[in-house]
Amino acid sequence: MSDKPLIIGVGGGSGSGKTTVVRRILDGIGEENIQLLQHDSYYRDLGHLPLEERKKQNFDHPSSLETELMIRHVEALKGGYKVEVPVYDFAAHTRSEDTESITPKEIILLDGILIFTEPELRKYMDIKLFVDTDDDVRLLRRIKRDIMERGRDLEGVMNQYELYVRPMHLEFVEPSKRYADIIIPRGGENQVALEMVIATIREKLTSIQAQEETHNQ
Structure with a gap:
């Protein structure tokens, strides 16, 4: 692994197709080279509130996420250290007692609707991708996801x-x-754009690796 991982942010509205874009990047570059870090994992634990109160919270405001912890984790991964990422229960709006161990790889992929709103998080990103999709399409996708996957x-x-x-x-x-x-x-659905993105990532990664090889000679 290179000393300095390539950090890529994938943002965009809820239901915009970020997950599909991330999946295409993973397939195009190789999962063995990419560590995925999702902003959704960092929702604040609302276990201190009754369930009905939890459901009324604004989960689309930046304050609903513990972004400061995500930033610390990005810093650690960039430095070559393993981190323990929270596991969030979207039906109960609470964090599990378990965590997921994440280790550094050549590429760290950050995914979330609000990742570009945070200046401290943005500064770590070498490439920032915004997935842009019509509102009606995003709404239909969100309805399907929340009912089928999140118990709503x-x-x-x-x-x-x-x-x-x-x-x-x-x-x-x-x-x-x-x-x-x-x-x-x-x-x-934008195959042409995705092919260009994957080519750009490969080129950037190759450039970083070449610079490091020159530096180490």
């Missing part, structure tokens, strides 16, 4: 979207697009 009902998903998701997207996520190096319209 349709009414709850729609209420959360109207109260928090859409306003927070307009206030925080959409403006963060200006920090992106590359914007990917239509997400994982």
